[in-house]
Amino acid sequence: MANLELINLRKAYGDVEVLHDINLSIADGEFIVFVGPSGCGKSTLLRMIAGLEEITGGDLMIGDTRANDLSPKKRNIAMVFQSYALYPQMTVAENMAFSLTLEKRPKAEIAEKVNAAAEALKLEALLDRKPGQLSGGQRQRVAIGRSIVRNPQVFLLDEPLSNLDAALRSETRVEISELHQRMATTMIYVTHDQVEAMTMADRIVVLNGGYIEQVGSPMDLYNNPASEFVAGFIGSPKMNFIKGPIAQAAGATTLGVRPEHFELGEGEGALQGTVTLVERLGHDTILYVRVPDIGVLTISLSGQHTQQVGERVSLRPNPQFMHKFDAEGRPISG
The missing domain is CATH 3.40.50.300 (P-loop containing nucleotide triphosphate hydrolases)
Structure with a gap:
């Protein structure tokens, strides 16, 4: 050795x-x-x-x-x-x-x-x-x-x-x-x-x-x-990347949120979208949700859920687990 x-x-x-x-x-x-x-x-x-x-x-x-x-x-x-x-x-x-x-x-x-x-x-x-x-x-x-x-x-x-x-x-x-x-x-x-x-x-x-x-x-x-x-490379499903006004309001060029760090429901910072695909894995349910001006976000929910394609849902990213990146793709602390 x-x-x-x-x-x-x-x-x-x-x-x-x-x-x-x-x-x-x-x-x-x-x-x-x-x-x-x-x-x-x-x-x-x-x-x-x-x-x-x-x-x-x-x-x-x-x-x-x-x-x-x-x-x-x-x-x-x-x-x-x-x-x-x-x-x-x-x-x-x-x-x-x-x-x-x-x-x-x-x-x-x-x-x-x-x-x-x-x-x-x-x-x-x-x-x-x-x-x-x-x-x-x-x-x-x-x-x-x-x-x-x-x-x-x-x-x-x-x-x-x-x-x-x-x-x-x-x-x-x-x-x-x-x-x-x-x-x-x-x-x-x-x-x-x-x-x-x-x-x-x-x-x-x-x-x-x-x-x-x-x-x-x-x-x-x-x-x-x-x-x-x-x-973006480490993690499956991949991290979601959000650009535009939402990211700018957080002081970043890009916000990164992993699929498991979204929750369903109304509240502060909630995003409205439409389910475009559901993957039912038994232990997890993967939702693909199209949000206006952002694109399709991947959401990983623990366990079995009943959402259907075409259903409207509200998503709340957990701010504790948000990743902020600058224009060069480097992390921003805080």
Whole structure:
């Protein structure tokens, strides 16, 4: 296991700079998630740490070692990709053992490591099967197991759940989180899915346009976003943004209100609107309400509610949870 230090890391392709002065400290055993929209640089940054992309400038420290010029193998890092990249002609056990076999490790050592990884990933009953006989979730666990047997200092996972359906994504997400707790190994996980980021990370690194927008725990980012971008990216359903006279009256260019921070009913600051869509989730009810001069607002109500499309409703934002942003999208205190 190891801590990492990213010091003024830069990446450029010719004259085009895609990552700008990335500074980040990652503690030994921490679960870090890089999140952001497509093209923000999160996968490029992961590949730079892995040694698969050259570092244009700055320093990458793995433990006490400057790793910029180390080959991927010498960094003692394991990477799990979006595609499983398993050998179809090999069994699960053979796939997991492949790197150790290439290193000509003793057979007893290989068997011990493969069996330990299989137990951790609940793959014991599948060791004699081939990838074509496995589900997508099982194949992804085999790919993770292939990394575990190497006992790396750091695990890098690049959108590992993207190819799975919703149920398997949820199941495998829990398994990866449990695995991290058992192994206490440093993990860096890349995703565009903010739900994965919120549920898995010790800390989230939000990237936008090659810059770090904010670093913090999931609840830090949710409750205290450092920019309008972070406020809109973290949270599902997304934060509502209100501009115009209402925002100006509050001393802001934009007001941000999360869907759960609206209440139904008349009162001071109430907005009148018409329900355009209702999503009944059982545990929650999501209303989409069109308000004149503002647009459609998303409202999340706990439990089951009876509102119908076309119904007129009154909404009151809770002033205690309003977020104010200036013209540059930065938070305004007070």
